[in-house]
Amino acid sequence: MKKLKHPLMIVGTGSDVGKSVLAAGFCRIFLQDGYRPAPFKAQNMSLNSYVTATGGEIGRAQAVQAEACRLDCHTDMNPVLLKPGSDKQSQVIVKGKVLGNYSAGSYFRGEIKDQLFGEVIGAFRRLHKSYNPVVIEGAGSIAELNLKKNDIVNMRMAVTAEAATLLVADIERGGVFASVYGSIQLLEPLERECIKGIIINKFRGDISLFDEGKRIIEELTGIPVLGIIPAFTHISIEEEDSVSLERKATFAIDNRVNVAVIHLRRLSNFTDFSPLEQDERVNLYYTNNTEEIRKAEIIILPGSKSTIADLIELRRNGVAAEIVRQSRVGKTVIGICGGYQMMGARIEDPGHVEGHVDAVPGLNIIPVTTILESEKSTARTSFYFKDFEEPCVGYEIHMGQTNRQGVEPLNHLENGGTEGCRINTNIWGTYMHGILDNPVVIEDLLAPYAQAVTSSISYDEFKQNQYDLLADHLRKNVDMDMIYKVLAE
Structure with missing residues (x-):
């Protein structure tokens, strides 16, 4: 196995500057160049998650980065995952399993930081032993001074791993000079030594116009700018950060099959809908506007980290009533995970898993009832959809059991069991995340509204092609020779 001396770490001046996507791109470059890379993120905060082959839960971004490495993902790639259930509390997942629910105050005050950092370092060392280079992703900004004392994911990780670290700034936001210079100046000397290069991301226009800007940044910081990466629209990489939802479509258009995803406050696993976003027959959009919901041919209730709270909000804002109306006039309405639970007759929470509400009526679109449970079900599953x-x-990633009441299951599992519920062709619910990655499901969903399409490649092949396009884009705009030099020093 070819080896480099140091891992590569990608940190940022803030959230949503492009760290996850760039890490995936570097993973693919190292794979193309004959190395055996693997991704790593010590602590992730996201409602988009994925399940490993052994049933462990990790952040979706690390699963994507593992795909770019052509690896199956592992819990060592993201040993700590935080899933916010409210503004003040998160579920803490360690090595793929739920450790417990913690208030934001207790967690970020570091009450379990020593335990977690031990798990983090153990996971990193196991990866580092088997793969080279490890591509490490930081979180948010490296200059959050109020949180730095208990940091387990940014510069403390960089120093411990002796990682050659690249600082990424998003020029699209403005203030790039201040964000780069300020971030570096707020580091301690040992941390600053880890920063080997700066990347300016999401540039629009003529890059040569930033030649003077590059010179100024290098003079101010004493650190080379190793890449100015143009913003792109020709490459599709799954995004993890919920901030990216703000950039997605929010309204119906003509001459497409309009698919409305209900924009829940605690929406989880919105990557479920990426295959539909790539389908040229479809206009997929996120909305809580009842008029836009009425315009849709297909309405999707997605997953939620706080199903009961989100359902109560849908009743308050009139969206729940509109979904029920559309289901009764023949529109296609489907639910995935929490959305499946919402479509039922009732959701009960006797153990107060989600909060203080004992039970709520569902939308009563499908005859199922759900009882929330403290133990989380996480598994990869093979199945047959409908009668195909x-x-x-x-x-599957869910906390609860749903009971069907004399209706057909949606899916027949390979192990002989059944899952989900359907009452007709257009109305169904399932716990199965990733169900729309299967072409047979997409074609069945769109059949009433669009002509069938036989794709020459699978969705997995499509994603692999996108990683190659991303690697090409980075190679054209990043000084890879210098990056290899700092990794080998």
């Missing part, structure tokens, strides 16, 4: 013979795959 093509095998499908998906993954």
Whole structure:
């Protein structure tokens, strides 16, 4: 195995500057160049998650980065995952399993920081032993001074791992000079030594116009600018940060199959809908506007980290009533995970898993009832959708059991069991995340509204092609020779 001396670490001047996507791109470059890379993020905060082959839960971004490495993902790639259930509390997942619910105050005050950092370092060392280079992703900004004392994911990780670290700034936001210079100046000397290069991301226009800006940054910081990366629209990489939802479509258009995803406050796993976003027959958009919901041919209730709270909000803002109305006039309405639970007759929470509400009525679109439970179900699953013979795959992440009442299941599992519920062609619910990655499901969903399309490549092949395009884009705009030099020093 070819080896480099140091891991590569990607940190940022803030959230949503492009760290996850750039890490995926570097993973693919190292793979193309004959190395055996693997991704790593010590602590992730996201409602987009994925399930490993052994049933562990990790952040979706690390699963994407593992795909770019052509690896199956592992809990060592993201040993700590935080899933916010409210503004003040998160579920803490360690090595793929739920450790417990912690208030934001107790967690970020570091009450379990020593335990977690031990898990983080153990996971990193196991990866570092088997893969080279490890591509490490930081979180948010490296200059959050109020949180730095208990940091386990940014510069403390960089120093411990002896990582050659690149600082990424998003020029699209403005203030790039201040964000780069300020971030570096707020580091301690040992941390500053880790920063080997700066990347200016999401540039629009003529890059030569930033030649003077590059010179100024290098003079101010004493650190080379190793890349100015143009913003792109020709490459599709799954995004993890919920901030990216703000950039997605929010309204119906003509001459497409309009698919409205209900924009829940605690929406989880919005990457479920990426295959539909790539389908040229479809206009997929996120909305809580009842008029836009009425315009849709297909309405999707997505997953939620706080199903009961989100359902109560849908009743308050009139969206729940509109969904019920559309289901009764023949529109396609489907629910995934928490959305499946919402579509039922009732959701009960006797153990107060989500909060202080004992039970709420559901939308009563499908005859199922759900009882929330403290133990989380996480598994990858093979199944057959409806009555089709093509095998499908998906993954389950849910806290609760849903009971059907004399209606057909949606999916027949490979192990002989059944899952989900359907009352007709257009109305169904499932716990199966990733169900829309299967072409047979997409074609069945769109059949009433669009002509069938036979794709020459699978969605997985499509994603692999996108990683190659991303690697090409980075190679054209980043000084890879210098990056290899700092990794080998």
